[in-house]
Amino acid sequence: MFDHTVLSICNPIVKAVSIALTQFSDAVVPEKWAIDMLTFIEHLPEWLPGSGYKQAAKHYKGTTVNVVEIPYKFARERMTSGEHRTSFLKAIRSRLGHSGEDSLDAEVEHAIKYSAASMYTGGADTSISTMAAFFLAMSTFPDLQRKAQEEIDKVVGNSRLATAGDREKLPFINAVVEEAQRWHPTTPIGLLHAAEEDDAIDGVRIPIRAYIVPATWWFTRDPMTYHDPEIFKPERFTNYLQRTSP
16 A cells, blocks of 8 residues: 555554554444434533543544554655655556655545555455454364365466456355355444334334444354354355356
8 A cells, every 4th residue: 555564563554553443443332432322412512421422533533544644644755755666555646647746636635545544454454354264264174275275276376376367267265255254254243324214124113213233243143044154164155156156
């Protein structure tokens, strides 16, 4: 994203992202904050009991600004000095016909900043969570690891890395990725939503503005859908992926 080599977990960018992700996880806990249940307190002064979420929001916003601004400033300085090699930021600015010294339209620059920050924080949280589940699965089920390796050796060989062009030829690897996301979902409890209108499911009324919390862990453990849900079985996705492929 920024042409920045991280050599230590004490790196200020890494630390800022770690703090931001912790704060994000804290902010989205269902009904942790009084404002989640008592929306009218939004209009009350900050000093009243129950308004602590306002102070938290200000603090969290400061962290988010650091996550966006610190690496962006670093990358711009490297571009200006001519030391910058290649990165998402340099590529997108080049496509727009701007060098590191040039100023962009404020709206465009805002979009670039937050796009880069979003991709980095996603890689530091959601993607790495699925990768951790993958490594655990390969260690726990070595027979599956060997089967996956055999498919890679057959299709890709051992002289290069796989590319997106190999994907259609790697059905088992695709199934492994799908199963890793099911086996240990990144968000066991989905983000809070609200009903936009009155609704009903199986005779249960869901009134407008009612909170809806996706029970992701339960969905991925439903034995009616996934036989032996605690077992890592990529095969359960193989037929599905074959049916849905273009």
